Amino acid sequence: MTNPPPIHATPLDFAVIFIYFVVILGFGAWFSRYTRSTKDFFFGGQRFTWWLIAMSCVATVVGSYSFMKYSAAGFTYGMSSSMTYLNDWIILPFFVLGWFPIIYFTRVTSIPEYLERRFDRRTSIVALVLILIYMMGYIGINFYTLGVALQPLLNVNIYVIVVVIAIVSAIYMHAGGQTSVIMTDLIQGFVLLSAGFVVLFLGIQELGGVEAFLRSLPPDHRLPLAAFNSPPKFNFVGIFWQDALASSVAFYFMNQGVMMRFMSVKSPDDGYKAIFAVVVVLMPLACVAIANSGWIGRAMVTQGMISPDTDPNTIFIVVASRITRPGVFGLILAALTAALMSTIDTLITAVCAIWVNDIWKPYIAPHREDSYYLSVARATSIWASVLGVLLVPIFAREESIYVAHGKFIATVTPPMITVILLSVFWKRFTAPAAFWTLIIGSALTAVSAYYPDIIAPIAHGVSPEGGFKFMRAFFGIVTSLILAVSISMCTRPKDDASLVGLVIDTIEDAKTSFKGGVVNEDPPGSVVKVTMSVQKVEGIGLSQKDLNVLSARIGDLAYVSDSRWYFGGLRSIHTRIGFVHEEEGVIHLSPSDVDDGHFDTSPTLTVEKIL
Numbered sequence: 133m134t135n136p137p138p139i140h141a142t143p144l145d146f147a148v149i150f151i152y153f154v155v156i157l158g159f160g161a162w163f164s165r166y167t168r169s170t171k172d173f174f175f176g177g178q179r180f181t182w183w184l185i186a187m188s189c190v191a192t193v194v195g196s197y198s199f200m201k202y203s204a205a206g207f208t209y210g211m212s213s214s215m216t217y218l219n220d221w222i223i224l225p226f227f228v229l230g231w232f233p234i235i236y237f238t239r240v241t242s243i244p245e246y247l248e249r250r251f252d253r254r255t256s257i258v259a260l261v262l263i264l265i266y267m268m269g270y271i272g273i274n275f276y277t278l279g280v281a282l283q284p285l286l287n288v289n290i291y292v293i294v295v296v297i298a299i300v301s302a303i304y305m306h307a308g309g310q311t312s313v314i315m316t317d318l319i320q321g322f323v324l325l326s327a328g329f330v331v332l333f334l335g336i337q338e339l340g341g342v343e344a345f346l347r348s349l350p351p352d353h354r355l356p357l358a359a360f361n362s363p364p365k366f367n368f369v370g371i372f373w374q375d376a377l378a379s380s381v382a383f384y385f386m387n388q389g390v391m392m393r394f395m396s397v398k399s400p401d402d403g404y405k406a407i408f409a410v411v412v413v414l415m416p417l418a419c420v421a422i423a424n425s426g427w428i429g430r431a432m433v434t435q436g437m438i439s440p441d442t443d444p445n446t447i448f449i450v451v452a453s454r455i456t457r458p459g460v461f462g463l464i465l466a467a468l469t470a471a472l473m474s475t476i477d478t479l480i481t482a483v484c485a486i487w488v489n490d491i492w493k494p495y496i497a498p499h500r501e502d503s504y505y506l507s508v509a510r511a512t513s514i515w516a517s518v519l520g521v522l523l524v525p526i527f528a529r530e531e532s533i534y535v536a537h538g539k540f541i542a543t544v545t546p547p548m549i550t551v552i553l554l555s556v557f558w559k560r561f562t563a564p565a566a567f568w569t570l571i572i573g574s575a576l577t578a579v580s581a582y583y584p585d586i587i588a589p590i591a592h593g594v595s596p597e598g599g600f601k602f603m604r605a606f607f608g609i610v611t612s613l614i615l616a617v618s619i620s621m622c623t624r625p626k627d628d629a630s631l632v633g634l635v636i637d638t639i640e641d642a643k644t645s646f647k648g649g650v651v652n653e654d655p656p657g658s659v660v661k662v663t664m665s666v667q668k669v670e671g672i673g674l675s676q677k678d679l680n681v682l683s684a685r686i687g688d689l690a691y692v693s694d695s696r697w698y699f700g701g702l703r704s705i706h707t708r709i710g711f712v713h714e715e716e717g718v719i720h721l722s723p724s725d726v727d728d729g730h731f732d733t734s735p736t737l738t739v740e741k742i743l
Contacts, residue, residue, distance in 0.1 A: 145462030145465060179396070181397075200445060203424075204444035206423040207425075230556045232394055242489050247552075247566065258567065260491070271480065273523075280446075297476075330456075335455050338432075339431050348432075360593075374542050398701050429442070429450065550613055592606075647688075660682055662737050664735065667720050669720050670711075673713045688742070693705075696735075705725055
C-alpha cells in the first residue's frame, strides 16, 4: 500500500473539534451533580427512558475502531461489510427473553456476581479476569484506532494523541459516572450518525449521483453477503462465527458496560423498547453510517479520484477530507472522536463497577460507607484510562485494525459467551462444568493462536491463510460447548431452589423477589399526571381514582418523573405506593423523595406502575 496523500485540517476544523471537547466536558461536569452514590455512578439511578438508553447504546457500539475497521472492510470487500452489524438480529430473542429480565430483576451489579450466584466463587473469579481482559483490550483498540486516524492530520506521535484523548475521557468520567456517560452519549450518538450520513451524501454527490456511485463499484462489491468461505480474511462463515456469535453475543451478554446501560433503564418495558430500537432501527443506520466511506472510496478508485493503492486503514479520512469543506471536515473528525469517547466511557465505567463491586468491596475494604466506594470508583476511572493507553502498542503490531479487532474477539470471548448462554438457558449446567469450560476452553483457544492447524478440521473449508483468525471463534465455541455439556453430564447440578431468578424458567419468581411481594398481574394502565405535595410520609400517596387509572394498588412499585419528556428520566425516582388519600390529581411525596428525584419546586409529575 502507498501512503495516502497529505491531509491537512484547517484552523476552522480544529476550532470545531475544540468546541466539541468543550461541550462534552461541560455536559460531563453539569450532569455530575446527579451522581451521589455508587448506584448513580454505575447505573444512573436506574431512571432513564428507552430512547435515551437506545441512543446511548448505539454510541457505545460504534467505537472509533468501527469507522476505521468497517470503512476498511467496505473499501476492500464492498457492501458485504454490512453483514457484521446486521448479525445483531440473531441475538435479539435471546437477550429479550433471557438475559435482560434476569439481570434486571435479580439486581446483579456485574457478570461475575451473576456467575457466583449461579455457580460458585471460583467460577466468578475466572470470569472476572476474562471480562477485565476483554474490556481493557477494547479500551486499548479504541485508543489505537483514533490515534491511527488523527496522526496523519496532526503530524504528531500517535501516543501523544492517545494520551490527550484519554485525559479528556477520564475527566468527565471521573466526575459523573454513568449519568454523565448516558447524557454525553446522547450528543455523541447524534454526532456520529449525522457525520456518517454527511459523508454518504457528499460522497455520492462527488461521484455524480446514486447511479454513478453504484456503476463505479465492482460487481462483487455490490453483493450484500460475502462468499461462503473465501477469501480467508473476510468470508460469510468466518464473519458469522466471529461477528454474529463471538462479537455480538459478547457485546450484549458479556460486555459489562452494556449490561450496566440496560440496568440504567427505568423499567423492563422500556428496556425491551430500547433493545428493539437499537437492533431493528438504529444499528442498520449505524451500519451504513460507518461503512459507506469505504464503498465511496472504492467507487472513487474506479473513477480515478484516488489511488487504488490507498491504505484501507486510512480510507475514512482520505474520503472525508476529499469531499468535505473546512469546518465540515472538523465535524467528521469530531464524530470520530465522539465514537471513541462514547465507547471508552462505557468501558471505563464497567471496569470501575467490576473493580469496586467484585474486588475492592468484598476483598480489600469491606463494610465501608457508600461514599468511600464512590471515591474508589472515580479513582479507578483514571487508572483504567492509563492502562488502556499502555495496551496500544499490542494492537499496533497487527497488519490492520480489522484483523486486530477480529483476532482479539475470536481469542478472548468464546468460552465466556458459551458459559453465560448455557447458564441462562440450561438449568442442568453445573458449577464444575462452568469453571473448567472457562479454564480449559480459554487455554485451548489461546493455543490455537500459536498452532492454528488444530482449527483446520472444522474450518468449513476456509483457507488457513492468516491463521484462521475468524474461524478461531468457531473453534473456541465448539470446544467450550463440548467441555460444558460433557462435564455437566458427569457432575451434579445445583438444586432448583438455589437457581430462582437465575435461569430462564424462573423469571416470574425473580419478579416477585424484585418487588418484595406478590406481583400485580393486571395490565399496566395509563400514566397519570399529578401535582406534588411534600409531606412526611412513607411511600407515595395517590387518590383511588388515580390508582384505578394506573391499574395499581397499595404496595406496587411505581416510577415518578418530571412530566417534561426531554429530561429522559433524569429527574425521577422509583418508589412504592404507600397509601390512598382523597385529593385527586395530587401525589404526596416525602422530602427525601423530592431530593432523590431532583425535582424542582413546582413541577407536574407523571406516575406509572412498574410491578
